Amino acid sequence: MEDDIRELYQEVILDHGKNPRNFRHPEDATCEANGNNPLCGDRLTVFVKVGEDESIEDAAFEGRGCAISVASASMMTDIVRGKKVVEVDALFDTFHKMCMGEEIGETPAEFEDDLDKLMVLSGVKQFPMRVKCATLAWHTMNAAVHGDSAASTE
Numbered sequence: 521m522e523d524d525i526r527e528l529y530q531e532v533i534l535d536h537g538k539n540p541r542n543f544r545h546p547e548d549a550t551c552e553a554n555g556n557n558p559l560c561g562d563r564l565t566v567f568v569k570v571g572e573d574e575s576i577e578d579a580a581f582e583g584r585g586c587a588i589s590v591a592s593a594s595m596m597t598d599i600v601r602g603k604k605v606v607e608v609d610a611l612f613d614t615f616h617k618m619c620m621g622e623e624i625g626e627t628p629a630e631f632e633d634d635l636d637k638l639m640v641l642s643g644v645k646q647f648p649m650r651v652k653c654a655t656l657a658w659h660t661m662n663a664a665v666h667g668d669s670a671a672s673t674e
């Protein structure tokens with residue numbers, strides 16, 4: 521990766537890590553889950569408001585973690601808003617592959633902008649422990665919207 525791109529990515533991660541978006545506990549959330557990364561003990565709670573049409577009306581989080589996990593949660597809670605649960609499932613699957621350095625195949629056109637944003641986290645593929653940091657919030661949200669109250673990166 522070019523040095524200037526790497527620097528830009530680091531700036532975006534630091535910005536989200538220091539000033540996380542949607543760091544709050546919405547009272548009207550319809551589901552929530554606690555996520556745990558046993559490797560470091562960091563924990564996040566993700567709150568989601570799912571509408572009657574299965575679209576995500578609001579997403580937020582609280583907790584503590586490293587800059588990557590907080591940045592990932594911050595970006596995720598922005599990106600999923602307005603999407604259907606089934607779309608978020610597909611996006612998580614693609615993002616997870618991106619973090620693992622796996623082939624993601626043809627990107628559905630509707631996800632291109634989102635995956636461009638999430639690309640800043642793709643550097644974790646070189647650091648297997650960091651994959652868990654980048655995906656903790658996504659595992660937790662996935663648990664919340666599918667009726668589980670807890671998620672682990674293990």
Ligand code: FES
Pocket residue numbers: 557560561562585586587588589652653656
């Ligand atoms: Fe704990 Fe990244 S070091 S989530």
